[in-house]
Amino acid sequence: MVATPQAVEQFCQVLSGVGEKExxxxxxxxxxxxxxxxxVxxxxxxxxxxxxxxxxTNGYNVTGIPLDSLNKLEFIYLDAHGNNQEAIEHCRAFLGKNYEGEVINEERLYHRDPAAFLNHNQGTVEQGLNCNHLLATLTYFPPIIHPCCNSWALMNALNDGTMGExxxxxxxxxxxxxxKNTLANWRQTLPKPFLKTFCANSCYMTAPDIDNPPQRIQPHHLDRVLKR
Structure with a gap:
């Protein structure tokens, strides 16, 4: 699901005065x-x-964004995965000549297998509430404000809309x-079944004892460099 300009405007209106400097x-x-x-x-x-x-960004099509809009971005993370280095370098060169904001170079060469953490109904509400990642990174997938950046990924991994519902x-x-009040009182408003079934013990943040070390991202024979 994609955030439309209209959905983003609705988000800004309903959370007026909240987190604007974040x-x-x-x-x-x-x-x-x-x-x-x-x-744009x-x-x-x-x-x-x-x-x-x-x-x-992974480096794709940054050069296609009009410069006046591009320069309204305060920062751009260039996210290298090892298999997109050519696109990242192309993008970095373009931004060096045309962009006035902050370029932040990232490397994510390893990833985790989310399926290893799908232990639903094996956690507790308290375990979920004690996660220090909740509300640290709100994630907007219209119309839902997800309480963290992992919850929507879990929903995708499960191919299950129950969490969103x-x-x-x-x-x-x-x-x-x-x-505003719903978020302020998140300990009371987050659905308890959400915490117990989907959150607690089903995410690497709440199931740290699972032996699932990060694996290096491997190139695929169908990988193509996209740097338009």
Missing amino acids: RHVLQGGEITVLPVKSI QIIETLHSFGRRVGMR MLIEAGWTADNPDL
């Missing part, structure tokens, strides 16, 4: 596979509400006019 990172998947018009509108919307906005019913959505 970093807002546009990322995906890959944010730059969206139509350039949509990218999302940047303009966040910028018009006085929110600090940047993006994380729970959060919608509990008011964790941008169309909830009382969203």
Whole structure:
């Protein structure tokens, strides 16, 4: 699901005055596979509400974003995975000549197998609530405001919409006019089944004892360098 400019505007309106000086990172998947018009509108919307906005990219199609919009981004993470180094270098050279903001070079050469952590109904509500990652990185997948950046990934790994339905019913959505209070009282408003079934012991943050060391990302024979 993709955040439309209209959904981003709704997010900014309902959370007016909340977290405006925090970093807002546009990322995906890959944010730059969206139509350039949509990218420009999302940047303009966040910028018009006085929110600090940047993006994380694998290097694809950054050169296609109009420079006036690109330079409204306060920061850009260039996320190298080992198999996209050519695109990253192409992007870095372009930004060096045309971009005035902060370029942050990242390397993510290892990843975890999320399936190793799918231990649903084996945790407790308290275990979930004690996770120090909850609300550290709110993640907006319209219409849902996810309480962390791992919960939507778990939902994708499971191919199960139940988690999202729970959060919608509990008011964790941008169309909830009382969203500020819902988030402020997150210990009470997060659905207990969400914590027990999907969160506790089913994420590397709440199941640290599982033997699942990160694995190096391997090139694939179908990999193609996309650097437009």
